[in-house]
Amino acid sequence: MGDLTLWLEATGALAGAGGLGYAKHRAPRVYWSTVGLPLTWGRFTWSYRSTMEVCGLTVQPAGFRAFMTRNLTRREVRPVPPKVRRVCPTSTGLRITLRLPAGLEPADVATSSERLRHAFGVQSVNVAETKPGYVELRMTGYDVLRRVRLPRSAQPRDLxxxxxxxxxxxxxxxxxxxxxxxxxxxxxxxxxxxxxxxxxxxxxxxxxxxxxxxxxxxxxxxxxxxxxxxxxxxxxxxxxxxxxxxxxxxxxxxxxxxxxxxxxxxxxxxxxxxxxxxxxxxxxxxxxxxxxxxxxxxxxxxxxxxxxxxxxxxxxxx
The missing domain is CATH 3.40.50.300 (P-loop containing nucleotide triphosphate hydrolases)
Known part of the structure; x- marks a missing residue:
């Protein structure tokens, strides 16, 4: 009985791995929604600050903030990365809105887009300025141009x-x-x-x-x-x-x-x-x-x- 249970568990694990591999190549939207999105979101959450520091997308905090951090909380004064305002998952990737601190501009983030792509393990990272002081990181989890499928919400209207x-x-x-x-x-x-x-x-x-x-x-x-x-x-x-x-x-x-x-x-x-x-x-x-x-x-x-x-x-x- 024990051998049968072990065999069933191994078969189920192999079938699951095979199913994920098939979905990754034949149904990338399904794979992204079930596996890729949670992994990427978690990787982004846990490594965001360190990634921004390595990519040079941080600035020194204001003098008053540095003084309060050093003297009241007794913590090390660390550079300030852009503040994450919103994380919006989509069927193709992630949309992340960042509030840029004084001293950074959208071009700085755009220059580091390739480094961010490798750091977060996604297909591509595109940077778009949404309004003064804000940028949006548009991450795609797979190659959306390999098999183009427009979302159902994309319907013709007016002209x-x-x-x-x-x-x-x-x-x-x-x-x-x-x-x-x-x-x-x-x-x-x-x-x-x-x-x-x-x-x-x-x-x-x-x-x-x-x-x-x-x-x-x-x-x-x-x-x-x-x-x-x-x-x-x-x-x-x-x-x-x-x-x-x-x-x-x-x-x-x-x-x-x-x-x-x-x-x-x-x-x-x-x-x-x-x-x-x-x-x-x-x-x-x-x-x-x-x-x-x-x-x-x-x-x-x-x-x-x-x-x-x-x-x-x-x-x-x-």
């Missing part, structure tokens, strides 16, 4: 679309009202198409009109055709579609002038036209011509596109 994860585990959101126009650049295989697909997926859930311009015969945008309000697949169609957008822009400006407002969002909801988001795949294709006779049409298209870029934000075209 804000969550599209990716940053290295520190925070969600990158595309806010069209804050940044109405943008040009996405990158090398081959850098993720431009994935970024665009995530944009379309988020925008498709919102009450907006989607306009696609893809002069590569629609190889990228054709898959979105059921949701698109209009799609141009060659330079001639693109020119006509951009002319139509400029005409729509003029009509919307007439609407703003009629009601005495300067922004489409100042209109009552029942009068406000739906926002339009124009997605252009390979904008350089609009500039190419194969013969001199096509230059006039190309120049007109570019001019109309520039007009949209200059003025369309006020009337809800992005």
């Amino acid at each position: 804000v679309v969550p599209v990716a994860l940053r290295e520190d585990g925070t969600v990158f959101e595309r806010d069209y009202r804050a940044v109405p126009m943008a040009l996405t650049l990158g090398a081959n295989q850098s993720g431009k198409s994935v970024y665009q697909r995530n944009l379309v997926k988020g925008l498709a859930k919102l009450p907006v009109g989607l306009i696609g311009i893809d002069c590569k015969r629609g190889v990228e945008h054709s898959r979105y055709a059921p949701r698109l309000s209009a799609l141009a697949t060659d330079p001639d169609m693109a020119g006509r579609l951009i002319d139509a957008l400029v005409l729509e822009m003029s009509e919307r400006f007439d609407l703003l002038a009629l009601h005495g407002v300067s922004d489409v969002w100042d209109l009552p909801a029942k009068l406000r036209p739906a926002p339009l988001v124009v997605l252009i795949d390979e904008v350089a294709e609009l500039f190419f011509v194969t013969s001199k006779k096509d230059e006039a049409a190309r120049d007109r298209t570019v001019m109309q596109l520039v007009r949209l870029g200059q003025m369309a934000r006020a009337i809800g075209i992005y």
